[in-house]
Amino acid sequence: xxxxxxxxxxxxxVTIGIVFFLQDSAEAKNTYSISCxxxxxxxxxxxxxxxxxxxxxxxxxxxYQDAVDWTNHGNYVGRDCLYSGAAKTNGTAxxxxxxxxxxxxxxxxSVAGRINAAYSAADTGSxxxxxxxxxxxxxxxxxxxxxxxxxxxxxxxxxxxxxxQSFVNVQSDTNRYDGDSNSWSLGxxxxxxxxxxxxxxxxxxxxxxxxxxDGTYKQDIETYGAYVAYRTKMLTIDIGIGTGDTDIxxxxxxxxxxxxxxxxxxxEVNYTSARVQMNFERGxxxxxxxxxxxxxxxxxxxxxxxxxxxxxxxxxxxxxxETLTTDNVAVAGRTVSSTITEGGxxxxxxxxxxxxxxxxxxxxxxxxxxxxESETTADSSTELSASSHSxxxxxxxxxxxxxxxxxxxxxxxxxxxGRDEYxxxxxxxxLSLRF
Numbered sequence: 001x002x003x004x005x006x007x008x009x010x011x012x013x014v015t016i017g018i019v020f021f022l023q024d025s026a027e028a029k030n031t032y033s034i035s036c037x038x039x040x041x042x043x044x045x046x047x048x049x050x051x052x053x054x055x056x057x058x059x060x061x062x063x064y065q066d067a068v069d070w071t072n073h074g075n076y077v078g079r080d081c082l083y084s085g086a087a088k089t090n091g092t093a094x095x096x097x098x099x100x101x102x103x104x105x106x107x108x109x110s111v112a113g114r115i116n117a118a119y120s121a122a123d124t125g126s127x128x129x130x131x132x133x134x135x136x137x138x139x140x141x142x143x144x145x146x147x148x149x150x151x152x153x154x155x156x157x158x159x160x161x162x163x164x165q166s167f168v169n170v171q172s173d174t175n176r177y178d179g180d181s182n183s184w185s186l187g188x189x190x191x192x193x194x195x196x197x198x199x200x201x202x203x204x205x206x207x208x209x210x211x212x213x214d215g216t217y218k219q220d221i222e223t224y225g226a227y228v229a230y231r232t233k234m235l236t237i238d239i240g241i242g243t244g245d246t247d248i249x250x251x252x253x254x255x256x257x258x259x260x261x262x263x264x265x266x267x268e269v270n271y272t273s274a275r276v277q278m279n280f281e282r283g284x285x286x287x288x289x290x291x292x293x294x295x296x297x298x299x300x301x302x303x304x305x306x307x308x309x310x311x312x313x314x315x316x317x318x319x320x321x322e323t324l325t326t327d328n329v330a331v332a333g334r335t336v337s338s339t340i341t342e343g344g345x346x347x348x349x350x351x352x353x354x355x356x357x358x359x360x361x362x363x364x365x366x367x368x369x370x371x372x373e374s375e376t377t378a379d380s381s382t383e384l385s386a387s388s389h390s391x392x393x394x395x396x397x398x399x400x401x402x403x404x405x406x407x408x409x410x411x412x413x414x415x416x417x418g419r420d421e422y423x424x425x426x427x428x429x430x431l432s433l434r435f
Contacts, residue, residue, distance in 0.1 A: 035310050036081040036256040040323035043081050043376045080170050080255035083379040085372040087170035090263055090331045091210050091217035091250045092300050094175045097368030099206045099219050101338035102161055102181050104296035107202045108273045110155035110185035115229045115238050155185040161424040165384055167211055173383040175370040179208030196229040215252035221269055240273040246298060257310060265303035271296040288346045295339040302333035336368040358397040365391055392419035
C-alpha cells in the first residue's frame with residue numbers, strides 16, 4: 001500500500017513538472033478548462049500564474065486530487081494560452097487592412113463603372129430608358145435621363161477572398177482567413193455637356209472566418225460620396241470623394257476553456273479616387289488604357305472584448321479559493337488604410353453580335369499589415385510572419401452580346417494574382433435594354 005502511495009506521489013510530482021511541456025499542442029483547451037484570463041490564474045497576471053495551492057491536479061478523466069506540493073510554484077495554464085500570439089489577437093488587428101482594400105475596390109469600382117456607362121450611353125444614343133453595364137466588380141444598372149437630364153443608377157458586386165498562409169495549430173502564428181464580400185451602390189447624376197456630376201451611397205459588408213483565432217470577423221461599411229467626370233475627344237478624367245462609418249463584430253475562441261470571446265466596435269471611413277483614361281479605335285478593336293489612384297482610411301475605435309466566466313466549479317478549485325470570474329480584454333483603437341495605384345488596359349473586339357474583351361491591370365498597393373499580440377513566453381514552434389503585400393495583377397475577361405437591337409448583355413470573370421499568400425476571384429453579368 002505504501003508503495004502505491006509513493007507511486008502516486010511521484011506521479012503528482014512528475015505531472016506538475018511536465019504538464020506544461022508535454023501537453024498536446026493540438027489540444028483545444030488546457031488541462032483544467034480554465035480561461036486564459038481567469039481573474040486568479042490567467043496569463044494576464046504576469047509571470048507567476050499560481051502563487052498558492054489553489055488548483056487540484058487531474059489524475060484521470062474527471063478525477064482531481066490535491067496538489068499538496070504545488071505551493072508557491074508551478075503553472076496550470078495550457079500551452080495555447082502561453083505560446084499563442086495571433087490566436088489571442090482580435091480580428092481588427094489582423095484582417096481589417098485587407099477588408100479595407102477589398103472595400104475600396106468595390107466602392108470605387110461601382111462609381112467607375114457608372115461613369116463608363118454614362119459616357120457609353122451618350123455615344124450610342126441610348127440616353128432614354130435603361131442601360132446595363134458589367135465590370136469586374138459586379139452588375140450595374142442605370143436609368144438615364146428620367147427627369148430633366150437626371151439619371152439614377154444602381155450597382156451590385158460580390159467577391160471571394162482568402163489568406164492562404166499554412167495553419168498547423170494556434171501556437172504557430174498565422175493570419176489565415178477565408179471570406180466573402182457583397183456591395184451595392186445607389187447614385188444620381190446629371191450631365192452638363194461633357195461634365196458629369198453625381199452623388200452616390202454605398203453599402204459594403206464582409207464576412208470572414210478567421211482561422212488564426214478560431215473565430216469570425218464581420219464588418220459593414222456605409223459611405224456617402226460625390227464624383228465629377230469630364231470627357232474630351234481622347235481623354236476621360238474623373239475624381240471622387242466619400243465619407244461614412246463602419247460597424248465591426250468579432251468572435252474568437254478562449255484558448256483555455258473553448259468558450260467564445262466577443263467584441264464589437266465602430267469607426268469612421270474616408271476615401272478618395274482619381275482616374276485618367278484614353279480611348280483608341282483600331283478597326284474592329286477598341287483599346288482603353290488607364291491610370292487610377294484610390295485610397296481609404298478606416299479609424300477603428302478602441303473597445304473591450306467580453307470574456308465569459310469560467311463554470312468549472314469546485315471539482316477543480318479548492319472551495320475557499322474557487323475563482324470563476326474572468327478579466328475582459330481591452331483592444332486598442334487603430335487606423336487601417338489601403339492606397340492603390342493602378343495601371344491597366346481594356347481591349348475589346350467587335351465580331352458582329354458578340355464582342356469579347358479582356359481587361360488587365362497591375363495594382364501597386366500600400367495596405368496596413370496584420371499585427372499579433374505578443375506570446376507570453378517563447379516556445380519551439382516556427383512562427384509565420386504576417387503577410388505583407390506590395391502589388392498584384394488583376395485579370396478579367398468576358399463576352400458582350402446583342403439579341404436584336406433592344407437587348408444587349410455580357411458576362412465576365414476574373415481573378416487577383418501575385419499578392420502574397422492571397423487569392424481572390426470574381427464574376428459578373430448584365431443585360432441592357434434600350435427604349
